[in-house]
Amino acid sequence: MRLFSPEQSQRIAFSLLWVGGFSVVVIVLAIVGYVLVGGLGAIDLEFLLTPPRGGLAGEGGISTVIVTTLYLIVLTLAIAGPLGIAAAIYLSEYAPAGRLTQVTRFGVETLAGVPSIVFGLFGYLVFVLVLGFGFSILAGAASLALLVLPTVIRTTEEAIKAVPQSYREASFALGATKWQTVSRVILPSALAGVITGIILTVGRTIEESAVLFVTIGASAFRMPTSVFDEGRPLALHIYYLAMETRAFDKAMATAAILIFIILLINLSTGLISQRLARGTR
Numbered sequence: 001m002r003l004f005s006p007e008q009s010q011r012i013a014f015s016l017l018w019v020g021g022f023s024v025v026v027i028v029l030a031i032v033g034y035v036l037v038g039g040l041g042a043i044d045l046e047f048l049l050t051p052p053r054g055g056l057a058g059e060g061g062i063s064t065v066i067v068t069t070l071y072l073i074v075l076t077l078a079i080a081g082p083l084g085i086a087a088a089i090y091l092s093e094y095a096p097a098g099r100l101t102q103v104t105r106f107g108v109e110t111l112a113g114v115p116s117i118v119f120g121l122f123g124y125l126v127f128v129l130v131l132g133f134g135f136s137i138l139a140g141a142a143s144l145a146l147l148v149l150p151t152v153i154r155t156t157e158e159a160i161k162a163v164p165q166s167y168r169e170a171s172f173a174l175g176a177t178k179w180q181t182v183s184r185v186i187l188p189s190a191l192a193g194v195i196t197g198i199i200l201t202v203g204r205t206i207e208e209s210a211v212l213f214v215t216i217g218a219s220a221f222r223m224p225t226s227v228f229d230e231g232r233p234l235a236l237h238i239y240y241l242a243m244e245t246r247a248f249d250k251a252m253a254t255a256a257i258l259i260f261i262i263l264l265i266n267l268s269t270g271l272i273s274q275r276l277a278r279g280t281r
Contacts, residue, residue, distance in 0.1 A: 039249070039251075039256030040253070040256055041249075041253075042249045042253035043257065047253060048062065048063065049061060050063055051063050051221055051222070052220045052232075052237070062234070064221065064224065065231075067231075068233050071137045071227065072137060072140060072141050072144065072231075072233055073205055076144045080201065081198060083145075084153045085194065088153045093160065093178070093182055093186070094178075108153050116211050119144075120214045124143075124214040124215055134228070136227065136228045137216060137227045137228070137230070140215045140216030144211055147204075148201045156190070159196075160190045163185075168181055171185045195272055196269050196272070203262050206233070206258065206261060209238075216231055219232065234254060234258045234261075238251050241254060
């Protein structure tokens with residue numbers, strides 16, 4: 001004997017989904033609202049244009065922190081972007097179906113689930129010690145590139161797989177080579193998904209702190225002029241400020257700026273994807 005009819009079961013399921021979704025939205029809005037209320041009052045032009053000073057006391061601003069974050073974004077994308085896109089093209093278009101390809105895909109999926117601190121320890125051993133980069137922006141960016149590489153590979157591969165097979169067949173029928181088909185037909189058609197994955201990678205780069213804790217150093221008082229300088233990105237700066245009770249308002253202000261940047265990235269992802277999709281059509 002059934003406890004509920006199919007219609008009642010469907011209503012209960014929909015109600016639970018709505019309650020779950022609404023609860024998540026409320027929790028996210030509460031967290032964002034708490035950070036914004038606590039941090040917006042400490043944000044001004046001086047806060048954005050002056051470097052930190054006074055150790056962990058939270059004096060000064062975050063100008064050097066913003067510059068370090070920009071360095072990290074550019075370097076991480078310069079390393080992970082070409083490698084990830086090239087690997088995705090190979091796996092989706094050139095790699096033969098077999099055990100080696102399956103093992104490679106399994107390795108990529110496994111790396112995507114490895115805790116970020118493990119990449120940090122690996123980066124400390126390889127980039128800081130063995131290669132001699134020291135605690136530097138370059139060592140941090142290289143470690144971050146390894147962290148986000150599986151994401152770039154997976155998003156790019158899914159975008160390439162979404163291109164209809166008829167595009168490939170039409171290109172081959174016109175006499176195009178394999179590389180001409182990939183470079184002039186498949187990649188332009190998958191560009192919206194590829195760009196979306198890269199922009200989401202930028203968000204992951206900005207919000208990461210565990211990897212950088214053991215690779216980039218902690219100096220935030222001098223403006224970085226080289227990739228071999230130490231630095232302190234936004235997420236790591238929030239951590240250090242939160243350790244000091246007197247600097248909690250500056251930590252909240254920095255967190256508010258980080259939230260604004262992430263929101264801007266997410267909005268840009270949707271707009272760019274829509275524009276590229278319209279252009280492709």
